Amino acid sequence: PEEDLNFGADARENGLLIVRLIAILVFTVYNVRKEAEGQTYAEIVQRAVLLQNAFTAVFELMGRILERCVQLREPSSSCLLPGILVFVEWLACCPDIAAGSDADEKQATIRSKFWNHCISFLNKLLSNGPMSIDDDEDESCFNNMSRYEEDETENRLALWEDLELRGFLPLIPAQTILDFSRKHSFGGDGNKEKMARIKRILAAGKALANVVKVDQETIHFDSKVKKFVIGVEPQVSDDFMLPTTYSGIPNTNSIMIEKQMETSKNLGVLQPNPELLMEEEEEDEVIVFKPTVAERRTDVVGLKWDQYG
Secondary structure: OOOOOOOOOOHHHHHHHHHHHHHHHHHHHHHHHOOOOOOOHHHHHHHHHHHHHHHHHHHHHHHHHHHHHHHOOOHHHOOOHHHHHHHHHHHHHOHHHHHOOOOOHHHHHHHHHHHHHHHHHHHHHHHHOOOOOOOOOOHHHHOOOOOOOHHHOOOEEOOHHHHHOOOOHHHHHHHOOEEOOOOOOOOOOOHHHHHHHHHHHHHHHHHHOOOOEEOOEEEEEEOOOOEEEEOOOOOOOOOOOOOEOOOOOEOOOHHHHHHHHHHHHHOOOOOOOHHHHHHOOOOOOEOOOOOOHHHOOOOOOOOOOOOEO
C-alpha cells in the first residue's frame, strides 16, 4: 500500500521519469499516425504495424501504472499521477484514439485491461481522494476535453508537468486554457496543485465516458452514486424527460410513447376500432390522444403523436 520509489532518489525524480517515458510513447503514436504523401504499399503496411505496436506499448504501460495506483493507500499523493494526467488528457483530446475501433486482438485485450484499471482508479480517487464531485459543483471542470474553447472555462492552473511539456505537440489542445504566468517550483506540489491535478484527471475521465467501450459495453459516469461504471446506464427518471446523450441530443424511444398511451387509457379515452375507422374515411378526423399545451415539447427530436383519421 505504500509507494516504492524505484526510479530515482525521491518522488520528484520518479514522477519526472514517468512523465518523460509517457511523453515518448505518446509522441511515438502521434508521429506514426501522421500520413505522408507518396507512400508505397510496403510503407503503408509497415506504418500500420508500427502504429499497432505503439498503441500496445503505451496502453500496456499505462495499465500497469494505473493498477499500481489502485493498490496504493493514498493514490492521490502518488508520484505517478502527473504522468497519468498527461496520458488521460491526451486521450480526451483524441477520442478516436481512446475508442480504438481498429485495434487488433492483442491490442484490444490490453486496452480492455487498461480501461478496467482506469475505472477502478477513477473511482478510488472519488472515494478516497481529497475531493469529490458535488451536484452543485461548476460543471465547467467536466467539459468535453476534445473541444477546448477559452471562453468555456477559466484558465486552469499549470502544474509542473504542464511546464515540463509546454509546446509538446500532442498536448497543444489541452494547453490552450492553462495559465503559465505563475511561477512554479518543480516538484513542489502543495495541496492546491494536488487538488487541481485530481480534478483534471476526473474531468478527462468524464469527458471520455460514453466514448469508450470495454468488451462492447460503454463506460458511463453515474452522477447519482458518483461512480464510473461499465455497461450500466444511469437510471431514467419517472417523468417524461429523458437524459440527453453525450452529443446533447435527447433520447427518444418507445418508453415515452408507451407512457403517453397509458396516460390516455387512464383518462378514459377509448381506442377506436380500426374497422370502423375505415368506414368513416370521409368523416372528420378522430384524434385518439392529443397532448395538452404544457406537454408539447419542441426540443424532442423525431417524436410524432399517433393519429387516426
